[in-house]
Amino acid sequence: MGPHPAVAAIRLAVRRTLTDLAAEAGSTFTAPAREARERAADAPLVGAAVGTTLIGNAARHPSGLPRTPAAPGSPLVLVAVSGGADSMALAIAAAFEAPKIGLRVGAVTVDHGLQEGSDERAAQVAERLRSLGLDPVEAIPVRVGRGGGPEAAARDARYAALDEAAERNGAIAVLLGHTRDDQAETVLLGLARGSGARSLAGMPAQKGRYRRPLLELDRAATRQACSAQAIPVWDDPHNCDPAYTRSRVRHEVLPVLEKHLGGGVVEALARTARLFRDDADALDQWAALAERDLRTGEGTLDAAKLAELPSAVRRRVLRRAALRAGCPAGDLFARHLETVDLLVTGWRGQGPLHLPGGVEATRRCGTLVFRRQGD
Numbered sequence: 402m403g404p405h406p407a408v409a410a411i412r413l414a415v416r417r418t419l420t421d422l423a424a425e426a427g428s429t430f431t432a433p434a435r436e437a438r439e440r441a442a443d444a445p446l447v448g449a450a451v452g453t454t455l456i457g458n459a460a461r462h463p464s465g466l467p468r469t470p471a472a473p474g475s476p477l478v479l480v481a482v483s484g485g486a487d488s489m490a491l492a493i494a495a496a497f498e499a500p501k502i503g504l505r506v507g508a509v510t511v512d513h514g515l516q517e518g519s520d521e522r523a524a525q526v527a528e529r530l531r532s533l534g535l536d537p538v539e540a541i542p543v544r545v546g547r548g549g550g551p552e553a554a555a556r557d558a559r560y561a562a563l564d565e566a567a568e569r570n571g572a573i574a575v576l577l578g579h580t581r582d583d584q585a586e587t588v589l590l591g592l593a594r595g596s597g598a599r600s601l602a603g604m605p606a607q608k609g610r611y612r613r614p615l616l617e618l619d620r621a622a623t624r625q626a627c628s629a630q631a632i633p634v635w636d637d638p639h640n641c642d643p644a645y646t647r648s649r650v651r652h653e654v655l656p657v658l659e660k661h662l663g664g665g666v667v668e669a670l671a672r673t674a675r676l677f678r679d680d681a682d683a684l685d686q687w688a689a690l691a692e693r694d695l696r697t698g699e700g701t702l703d704a705a706k707l708a709e710l711p712s713a714v715r716r717r718v719l720r721r722a723a724l725r726a727g728c729p730a731g732d733l734f735a736r737h738l739e740t741v742d743l744l745v746t747g748w749r750g751q752g753p754l755h756l757p758g759g760v761e762a763t764r765r766c767g768t769l770v771f772r773r774q775g776d
Contacts, residue, residue, distance in 0.1 A: 603674030688717030
């Protein structure tokens with residue numbers, strides 16, 4: 402008898418991502434390695450917690466994990482784990498699949514310090530992950546700032562901790578447990594902000610060291626998988642707190658849309674993200690080539706040639722130039738680019754424009770100049 406369908410679906414999604422990572426890292430599961438694993442078939446799993454009921458195929462091992470872990474020098478993949486169903490289902494699937502293709506898997510749980518007892522909860526999650534065979538496992542406390550609101554500040558602190566952990570441990574990638582439901586919420590939030598196609602493209606399956614294997618699966622599947630494998634999960638009360646925008650989208654906006662527009666809204670929004678991402682990627686490539694051709698020897702942009710570009714491409718060129726000059730990406734919005742665009746399409750002698758990060762945009766002698774104030 403095979404695993405629960407939700408367990409199988411998550412393992413398959415994770416296996417695809419890990420296989421790609423192994424190929425990128427040059428990790429191969431060679432015949433000698435396979436023979437060594439077969440010889441070790443009767444050996445007990447190192448590090449398994451005595452008396453702990455774990456998960457998986459009991460005919461292989463009570464833990465459900467491969468009997469022989471990957472070699473110590475194998476490439477390492479980290480999983481970001483909050484203790485919720487999404488990340489726990491991802492972590493245990495990664496622990497099940499990674500050693501089969503010559504990868505080690507560890508985990509990081511971030512303590513944001515925003516709730517009483519959060520340090521104890523992070524320690525409990527870390528210990529649970531160790532008992533499931535992940536190694537190394539770290540519980541990292543962070544200080545959440547105030548910039549950009551509580552959700553953005555917590556996200557920034559979390560990613561900074563994950564980046565630092567990945568660098569310190571030499572991890573080739575960090576897996577994130579975002580699901581199709583998270584993608585749909587992200588698209589709605591982008592639509593509400595009016596941030597353009599890139600925002601509506603949602604979260605990428607791959608960006609830098611980060612991978613999101615579960616973007617094609619819904620949140621219900623991760624809960625079913627944890628339940629089928631008797632994995633305890635923790636539900637963050639912030640996820641139900643209406644003070645947070647994403648929580649309102651999750652518990653108020655999406656249910657109303659599903660009720661009045663019929664089922665399938667989440668799937669449709671996720672599909673919209675994929676389509677917008679394809680379009681946005683193509684336009685970004687066009688803008689990168691256009692910026693290279695329009696840049697003068699002094700590093701400015703030719704305004705007349707900019708005006709000949711389609712607006713979608715032109716504004717991407719302007720965004721690239723502003724970011725290169727020092728604008729923080731998270732603070733540069735569509736309204737800023739619309740104003741800068743008027744220096745190209747509606748030039749009437751306007752003075753310098755002040756952009757986030759202390760960057761100034763000016764039209765001078767038929768060119769656009771982006772520079773930090775004071776430079």
